[in-house]
Every structure is written in structure tokens, then in C-alpha cells.
Amino acid sequence: MTNPYLDARFQxxxxxxxxxxxxxxxxxxxxxxxxxxxxxxxxxxxxxxTLIEQRRTLTSQTEQLRHELKMGSDKVAKLKREKQSADACMAAMKAVGERIKTIEDELRNVEEALTDLNLRIPNLPHSSVPTGKDAGDNQEARRWGSPPVLTTPAKSHWELGEDLGILDFDRAAKISGARFAVLTGTGARLERALINYMLDLHTTQHGYREVLPPFLVNRSSMTATGQLPKFEEDLFRLRDEDYFLIPTAEVPVTNLHRDEILTESALPIRYTAYTPCFRREAGSYGKDTRGLIRLHQFNKVELVAFTMPERSYEELERLTSHAEAILQGLGLHYRVVTLCTGDLGFSAAKTYDIEVWLPSQNHYREISSCSNFEAFQARRASIRYKGTVEKNVAKTEFVHTLNGSGLAVGRTLVAVLENYQQPDGSILIPEVLRHYMGGVERIRKE
RNA sequence: GGAGAGGUGGCCGAGUGGCCGAAGGCAGCAGUUUGCUAAACUGCCGUAGGGGGAAACUUCUACCGAGGGUUCAAAUCCCUCCCUCUCCGCCA
Incomplete structure (x- = not known):
């Protein structure tokens, strides 16, 4: 059964x-x-x-009147069959019908307002989430590895990339605009190698099923995962059709099971997907204007999971460790941070950010965000499961959904360039990527 | 883009204004019969929301792709939209 509340025109x-x-x-x-x-x-x-109370009152009123109307109509039918006059009854029912129409108009308005409000309430944080105002109150959970020892001052990835001839921001600006990048030669190949390395690890070692979804989705999908109605200004939208460019693979992949009832034995379901991601970055003027960190279009490999409610927090740990495994394989130093209540995204109940070390910034930068949405998206998307208990079909319940970047590919490329830079400006390729690079061990000036 | 055909319960499929929440079949569940299996027979068998009950349950309302309209009354008539299929065109 579809969820009509997700249709923008539905009243x-x-x-x-x-x-x-x-x-x-x-x-x-x-x-x-x-x-x-x-x-x-x-x-x-x-x-x-007030709206909730109004809805309750109006609903019970229409139900009563409808009952009256139904009885009256049956009476009309009976009278007509018995060849008696039904005029009086028909007139009375016409009046009832008009009252219903009036009340339902009112109800429609109330429900529309209520639905809109309801869709704008963020998810509740899990009890284990630290209380806090903003990113400053996030808690570091753990660190892995250590920063590389560089014998020369760290160059930024854009300096390195432009000097090597594998990154071209000027031409990207010409053909598209600000916040776009062109990768060429070994740079393009490195990006592709990272995508393949990530997908292969997740599918062969971590048990995810690969998905290649559409990159344009409809309004219902965006509403189900929580991007709409509140964050429309962050999305790219087509002018002539009501399609949006996905800001993350989370949207199409979570929506794979929208309006479905899954069987308990099918859970957990784990998907990994490579997609480009498109973001307007409205309101981020002046932030990260150089380089690959913040672009309107970037590549990402995403992890998505559907679980039973009682399993979702262990799944969050699992999923986060799968994202970490990518960085460990690449030998990149990182830390894991638990987002505090104030920094949590709209749909999430709990989020771990993974932040990779960037030598040129002398800082950790977000490279993955792993969240448990509990039933928040599942309710909006109507994704449920039905279990069996001793041959009896148990009540259908909402699943929990999770997702995390595994990883943001562009930022991973940044981390590889900066952490593996050599004194001569060349880049050493991490061991795990070499066979995806056709044996290339080092990127030199092209 | 042009022309046409469709969308009904888990599935198939009937239903052109009232007695239709919806025939019939399949699948499923429970039982009878049977040495076991099979077959036959009987019963049950949609979802959501509200009220009553400790509970099995009961009652009301909504739902036949979605929304709106006509009517005392709509799965059925009218309008709009969405989706699927076939043919033509175009394209990868």
C-alpha cells in the first residue's frame, strides 16, 4: 500500500x-x-x-455523519425497492451530505497543516547521544593510526594535484562554475580505483549487496528520507520535471523498500552503492572554496542497512567499522566522533562522524557520517517487517534504517594526496589501490 | 513525442449506480476423514483508524492506482494526475 502523505498534491x-x-x-x-x-x-x-485536537473532533464528527448517511441511503434503496416514496429521506440525506462536505473541508485544511508540521519535526536523539549545543560539544570516541611524518611542509591537495597535472579547477570553472572539479589522467584513475576498492571491500568482506540506483528521484523519495520538505533549498531540482538530483545514495537506496513489508528472515538487508552526489551548498559561501572538499558534485560510496528495531544499534557499530576499514586499508589516520544533540542531523537518532587527518590543514576533516535513523525514515517511507512467532504471524512493525558513507570518495582522494605526498611532490599509491591502478606505485608529474 | 490498452485483496480474476469490503479460483491457516503421504470435505483467511471488553472478540469509519466532482447512494458515471503494457517515432 502506498503512503499518499508523501504526495505533494495529496489532500x-x-x-x-x-x-x-x-x-x-x-x-x-x-x-x-x-x-x-x-x-x-x-x-x-x-x-x-491545537491541530491534533481539532483533527480528532472533526474526524469523529464526520464518522458519525457518514454513518447516518449510509443508513439513510440504505433506507432509500429499500423504499425504492418497495415502490414507496423516498423523497423525504433523500432530502434529509442531501442535508447530511452537505454538512459532511463542510466539515471535511475544514478537516482537510487541518490535516494539511498538521502533515506539513509533522514532516518538519526532527528525529529524537538516542539516550546515548551526548547533550550539546554544536560541533564543539561532540565527543571523540577513538583514534586510529597516527599522522604521517612529512619531512617538508605539507602542501594542500590542490597544490599537489595541479602541479601533478591531475586536477583542473580552472577548466571546471569554465565548463560548469565554482565548486566543480575536473580530474584527469592518473587523478581520474585514482578516483575510479578508490570507488572500486571500496565497493569490492564492502561486497566481498562486509556482506553488502551492490546497488546502482537512479541519480534522479521524485519528491516522495526525498520526503521519505527526510530531505523534504524542510531542506529543498539544499537540493538541485530539474526545471521542467519534479525530479531532484540525489544529494546522497541514501535517498534512492533507502527508498528501494518504500511501501514494502519485508519478512523478518530477510533482515538485516545491507546495500552498498556508488553514486555521484549533488548539493547546492546554499549558505556555505566562503567555506572551503578551494580544492575538492566542498563541491556541488562529488562521488560517494554509501552503506545502507535495514534491521529489526532491537538490532539497529549493534548494526550502527558494525556499519561504522566497515567505513573505518576503508581508511585502515588505506593506512590513513582518523578519529571517530559521536555527534552531540545539537549537531545531529534532522533525521538521525545517533551519528558517528569519521574524520580523516589532513596534514595541510593540520586538522581532522569529516570523511564519513554513519547514522541510525531508527524508525524515523521507515515511518515516512512505510517500510515494515512481519515476523512469525510459533507459526503465528506477528504484528507488522517498522524497521530501523541506517546509513553511512563508506566513504566520500573525493575527500578520500584528498586524504591520499596529502598524506602520501613525497618531498619531490609525487604521491605514493597505497598498496591496496595499486592493482586498481594497473600497478602504478607513484603519481608523478604528467 | 504520436496512437491504443490497462491498473480490483498475497496472486489470478468477476463486477457499468444501491442488497458490494467486493463472486469464483489459487495459495495460506485450522479441523474432519485416512496406517503415512496425497485427495476429498468443513471452517477461517485484507489493511488502517476510532469506540467497547481483562481477553478470544465486538462495533463504527475509511480504503477497488491517486486526487477532485456528479448523486440520497460510486469499484461502477465525469474531470485531472500517476504508473504499467503494445505499436510508431527518436535515441544509448
Missing amino acids: PLSGIFIMYDLRTLRDNLDATKEQLGRRGNDIPWDKLR
């Missing part, structure tokens, strides 16, 4: 609300507000409360 009229369950929300409105803290600041809670 809701009684029935279920998939995002936040309305009854639960009503009973826990204050607690929800409390738990969301700063993240719920822009939600008009009093209006929400």
Missing part, C-alpha cells in the same frame, strides 16, 4: 499519519519538545497541539 483526509504517530505525539508532546531541545525550536508546539 489528507483522516486515516494514518506515518511520520510521527499522532496519538503518541499527542500523549508525549511536552516530552518530545523537551527531548528535541534546540532542534525543536522552530516548531510551533501550541499550534500543533
